[in-house]
Amino acid sequence: EVQLQQSGAELVKPGASVKLSCKTSGYTFSNYYMSWLKQMPGQNIEWIGNIYGGNGGTGYNQKFKGKATLTVDKSSSTAYMDLSSLTSEDSAVYFCATGSLFAYWGQGTLVTVSS
Amino acid sequence: DVVMTQTPVSLSVSLGGQVSISCRSSQSLVHNNGNTYLSWYLQKPGQSPQLLIYKVSNRFSGISDRFSGSGSGTDFTLKISRVEPDDLGVYYCGQGTQYPLTFGSGTKLEIK
Numbered sequence: 001e002v003q004l005q006q007s008g009a010e011l012v013k014p015g016a017s018v019k020l021s022c023k024t025s026g027y028t029f030s031n032y033y034m035s036w037l038k039q040m041p042g043q044n045i046e047w048i049g050n051i052y053g054g055n056g057g058t059g060y061n062q063k064f065k066g067k068a069t070l071t072v073d074k075s076s077s078t079a080y081m082d083l084s085s086l087t088s089e090d091s092a093v094y095f096c097a098t099g100s101l102f103a104y105w106g107q108g109t110l111v112t113v114s115s
Numbered sequence: 116d117v118v119m120t121q122t123p124v125s126l127s128v129s130l131g132g133q134v135s136i137s138c139r140s141s142q143s144l145v146h147n148n149g150n151t152y153l154s155w156y157l158q159k160p161g162q163s164p165q166l167l168i169y170k171v172s173n174r175f176s177g178i179s180d181r182f183s184g185s186g187s188g189t190d191f192t193l194k195i196s197r198v199e200p201d202d203l204g205v206y207y208c209g210q211g212t213q214y215p216l217t218f219g220s221g222t223k224l225e226i227k
Contacts, residue, residue: 044221
């Protein structure tokens with residue numbers, strides 16, 4: 001069974017950075033891309049970018065370049081996303097999801113940016 | 116970016132009824148390889164989205180045949196027949212043909 005377990009909710013101050021994780025099991029991590037997506041409360045879903053589990057190759061939505069940095073740790077089948085220079089506009093639920101079909105999703109991580 | 120436009124924004128249906136949701140893209144979703152990467156997702160209240168349909172009309176593993184997808188080019192439709200209580204939530208279409216990947220703004224399905 002494919003499972004994506006995301007890290008817990010974060011409360012961070014404006015200007016700070018945060019690193020989210022997505023630990024996977026049940027499939028060969030290095031053979032697939034992992035995407036990250038953003039959903040603000042009551043809003044649409046935005047694709048942030050993706051990273052290939054095999055070699056860490058990345059692709060980003062231009063909107064999130066400089067905001068998000070994607071990495072992987074193949075040894076633990078875990079994907080990470082760093083979000084930097086956080087503002088209130090970054091307060092959202094962030095999901096990881098497999099491939100470009102988004103066949104499997106993590107449960108989401110709520111990031112709240114507040115002083 | 117490819118803009119995905121869904122209609123209606125919301126709809127209400129009786130149990131056992133049938134509904135259709137429309138999704139239009141601002142550009143053709145036919146990829147250079149001949150495939151059309153249009154998917155449908157359901158986000159139930161308080162949950163992550165789940166994949167229902169991929170490449171226009173292919174049901175994902177475990178998805179009921181009450182869900183069906185159709186369309187081509189820029190116009191696509193999701194049909195839900197014999198609506199059940201568990202079908203409520205927000206339905207999104209999404210395209211995987213052109214980067215950045217984009218989604219429609221969602222259609223909220225309510226049960227009468």
